[in-house]
Amino acid sequence: MSYDTLATSKSPALIIYLLDVSGSMGDKLGTKTRLEIVTESLTAMLRQMVFRSTKGGRVAPRYRIAMYAYSDHVYDLLGGVRPVDQVAQLGVPELTPMRSTDTALAFSQAEKLLQQELPNLAHCPAPLVCHMTDGEFTGSDPEPIVRRIMAMRVPDGNVLVENIFISDQLLAEPVSDVHKWGGVTPKTRLTNKYAQKLRNISSPLPQSYRATMLESGYSLAEDALMMIPGMTPALVELGFVMSAATPIGAESPSGGGSYAR
Amino acid sequence: MPVELALPQGCETPVTARQHANFGYRYAYARSADSRAHDDVGQDFLALRADERVLAFALCDGVSQSFFGDLAARILGEALVQWFWENVTSLLKSSDGALRSALGEFLDSLVAPASQQVARISVPDHLPPMVREVLEEKRGLGSESTFVAGRLDLRTNRLYLAWMGDSRLRLWDEQGEITAKLGQTFHTAERWSTRRGRIGNLHVAVIPLAALRYLIAYSDGLARLDRAMSRHLRDESIQAAIDFAGRRPDSDDVSYFEVWLGGRRPPEGRPLSAPRALRLTTSDEGLHLTWQGVPQARWYEVQLEQGEAFEVSAPQTSLLLPARHAPNDRVRVRAWAEEVGEWSAFLDLPIVLPIVGMRERDSVPATQPPLPGPKTAISPTLTRHPLRLVIASSIVALLVIALAGVAALSLAQPGLLSPTPTPMPTPTPLPSPTSLVSYIPTITAAPDEMTPTIGANQAVPTVTLTPLLSPTP
Numbered sequence: 001m002s003y004d005t006l007a008t009s010k011s012p013a014l015i016i017y018l019l020d021v022s023g024s025m026g027d028k029l030g031t032k033t034r035l036e037i038v039t040e041s042l043t044a045m046l047r048q049m050v051f052r053s054t055k056g057g058r059v060a061p062r063y064r065i066a067m068y069a070y071s072d073h074v075y076d077l078l079g080g081v082r083p084v085d086q087v088a089q090l091g092v093p094e095l096t097p098m099r100s101t102d103t104a105l106a107f108s109q110a111e112k113l114l115q116q117e118l119p120n121l122a123h124c125p126a127p128l129v130c131h132m133t134d135g136e137f138t139g140s141d142p143e144p145i146v147r148r149i150m151a152m153r154v155p156d157g158n159v160l161v162e163n164i165f166i167s168d169q170l171l172a173e174p175v176s177d178v179h180k181w182g183g184v185t186p187k188t189r190l191t192n193k194y195a196q197k198l199r200n201i202s203s204p205l206p207q208s209y210r211a212t213m214l215e216s217g218y219s220l221a222e223d224a225l226m227m228i229p230g231m232t233p234a235l236v237e238l239g240f241v242m243s244a245a246t247p248i249g250a251e252s253p254s255g256g257g258s259y260a261r
Numbered sequence: 262m263p264v265e266l267a268l269p270q271g272c273e274t275p276v277t278a279r280q281h282a283n284f285g286y287r288y289a290y291a292r293s294a295d296s297r298a299h300d301d302v303g304q305d306f307l308a309l310r311a312d313e314r315v316l317a318f319a320l321c322d323g324v325s326q327s328f329f330g331d332l333a334a335r336i337l338g339e340a341l342v343q344w345f346w347e348n349v350t351s352l353l354k355s356s357d358g359a360l361r362s363a364l365g366e367f368l369d370s371l372v373a374p375a376s377q378q379v380a381r382i383s384v385p386d387h388l389p390p391m392v393r394e395v396l397e398e399k400r401g402l403g404s405e406s407t408f409v410a411g412r413l414d415l416r417t418n419r420l421y422l423a424w425m426g427d428s429r430l431r432l433w434d435e436q437g438e439i440t441a442k443l444g445q446t447f448h449t450a451e452r453w454s455t456r457r458g459r460i461g462n463l464h465v466a467v468i469p470l471a472a473l474r475y476l477i478a479y480s481d482g483l484a485r486l487d488r489a490m491s492r493h494l495r496d497e498s499i500q501a502a503i504d505f506a507g508r509r510p511d512s513d514d515v516s517y518f519e520v521w522l523g524g525r526r527p528p529e530g531r532p533l534s535a536p537r538a539l540r541l542t543t544s545d546e547g548l549h550l551t552w553q554g555v556p557q558a559r560w561y562e563v564q565l566e567q568g569e570a571f572e573v574s575a576p577q578t579s580l581l582l583p584a585r586h587a588p589n590d591r592v593r594v595r596a597w598a599e600e601v602g603e604w605s606a607f608l609d610l611p612i613v614l615p616i617v618g619m620r621e622r623d624s625v626p627a628t629q630p631p632l633p634g635p636k637t638a639i640s641p642t643l644t645r646h647p648l649r650l651v652i653a654s655s656i657v658a659l660l661v662i663a664l665a666g667v668a669a670l671s672l673a674q675p676g677l678l679s680p681t682p683t684p685m686p687t688p689t690p691l692p693s694p695t696s697l698v699s700y701i702p703t704i705t706a707a708p709d710e711m712t713p714t715i716g717a718n719q720a721v722p723t724v725t726l727t728p729l730l731s732p733t734p
Binding site: 006008009010011046047050051054055056057058059060085088089091122123 | 294295296298299301302304325326329330331384385388389391392394395396398399510511512583
């Protein structure tokens with residue numbers, strides 16, 4: 001239960017994205033729509049994965065990605081689970097806002113996929129479900145499904161669930177510098193009830209993920225949770241970067257791995 | 262004539278030793294499993310130059326997330342060997358500080374020519390735009406490498422060492438390991454960059470040879486030696502450690518270098534005996550391998566001939582094998598103390614394994630009570646033959662039935678056995694990599710009809726995207 005299994009070509013990390021494309025995702029957050037910000041953040045996340053997976057001129061398939069958009073239906077954006085080198089070829093999908101927010105349906109799809117995948121992940125890092133939304137669910141309560149997902153496990157640890165909640169007002173105090181921000185902890189005062197609910201169904205940030213985040217210049221606290229209040233584009237990007245912070249294999253980085261910044 | 266050696270980065274070099282009159286050395290090189298599978302070059306680099314009185318060496322470990330880390334490793338390694346062979350002579354009787362200062366300046370002076378080499382590397386045109394962008398970003402940051410380098414000089418009776426990063430450098434005198442004298446100076450973040458020169462501190466040491474018996478350097482791909490090795494090991498043990506590392510999922514490039522003083526090798530241990538009585542048993546959990554323990558074993562290496570290798574800590578003597586393995590695969594075991602033991606004989610795996618669900622592959626203690634559920638002992642000599650017998654019998658029976666049926670039909674309808682043209686099935690082409698483009702999705706639902714579609718780039722026709730899940734009423 002240490003979340004220190006390395007993501008390698010032979011033991012890739014599975015990451016499932018659940019992206020809310022309800023109508024409100026067309027609203028502005030600053031100068032851009034929420035979906036535009038999500039698309040840019042997904043691109044940054046994918047670039048980070050490619051950066052971390054590239055050895056010489058080849059992208060090693062250290063990540064396997066599934067991406068679902070949901071509204072009142074769930075849509076498979078990548079046509080199944082795809083390795084990062086293929087997703088890098090495909091690019092990030094363009095998203096257009098639709099209608100409602102059936103969050104439970106999206107998590108049901110993630111649960112179904114995990115049930116299929118888990119038997120083959122005994123030597124891989126614990127999978128991660130990264131859920132991005134901007135508002136309360138319109139269907140049934142997703143919490144029971146999320147709890148079931150969080151109870152699923154591989155030897156590396158339980159399945160991780162991350163929530164990125166895009167909204168203007170979530171924290172009592174604004175985050176002035178995202179790189180100095182300590183993250184949402186169990187004690188952080190959240191001004192929105194749904195944010196509190198999402199926090200309850202967010203995994204604690206594993207120390208191995210935190211180490212990667214610190215290496216990337218962030219300052220998340222030891223007791224930070226995998227819950228990001230997407231109040232600014234920089235915070236949304238932080239959320240997606242966190243989803244790709246699985247420790248990577250040494251086939252990679254000798255000498256430690258990433259650039260010394 | 263001095264020996265000049267630079268191990269090729271594109272292939273493996275097994276443990277190779279050479280003995281001179283007053284010192285000896287050995288070296289090895291192996292690429293990561295992933296690099297071997299794709300025939301990529303390794304990103305470690307090992308070079309040396311030696312005559313009967315002097316040996317200069319450099320072991321470099323390119324940072325793979327940097328821009329072609331193999332490049333920095335090679336540039337740096339070649340330059341360091343040259344410097345320690347030729348340019349260090351004026352410093353042979355000076356202090357650590359003078360060595361640090363001179364080498365530091367030299368490392369910084371490499372930046373300009375190395376940057377030019379980095380600039381000349383072309384990024385392949387066929388790569389996707391995002392990968393090209395990432396590579397160009399990496400080019401801007403430079404190529405990086407850690408290093409351990411030095412000069413063993415019998416004329417001055419001193420050993421000159423320099424290092425940056427977490428490549429290992431370990432020293433022994435006649436009494437035991439003295440690596441602690443080098444301090445906590447092996448830091449992951451320290452390395453040399455083609456763009457920035459030294460990143461972090463350059464560490465150096467000048468050590469009288471009277472205080473040295475042998476020196477070992479290796480890259481972090483052999484990190485398991487950190488705890489597994491407390492002295493000089495046999496060639497077979499070093500090679501076995503390299504081979505084992507190469508079968509692990511986190512396999513990394515490996516380079517190994519060792520030099521010892523004197524006209525013969527340091528004392529070596531004896532191999533442990535081979536594990537015996539290998540046995541396979543099945544249970545609800547899967548297929549268990551057990552064997553008889555070997556005295557003094559610290560751990561056992563279980564190797565699938567066509568797949569991975571597993572580590573089982575002694576005194577455990579069993580392992581739950583992976584649910585999936587290659588057809589006709591075999592398994593064998595050997596014990597490890599510090600030195601590697603002899604292999605057991607191979608044991609054939611059953612052709613079909615029971616389908617099992619999610620479970621850990623952790624080893625099962627030999628002392629634990631028997632597992633619940635039905636268990637069938639499989640004798641090593643019978644793992645395949647019964648199944649083959651069943652299959653063969655079934656085929657024969659089916660043939661007999663089919664022939665009898667055909668004969669009966671031909672009697673009833675004589676024309677039935679005359680040759681008739683059989684339509685050939687048209688193969689369905691598998692999607693080529695480029696066809697993946699058609700999956701690039703763009704949700705373009707018209708707001709009024711709310712029927713989502715999935716499209717691609719402008720050139721790709723939009724197709725209807727069927728929802729995977731719909732809300733329950």
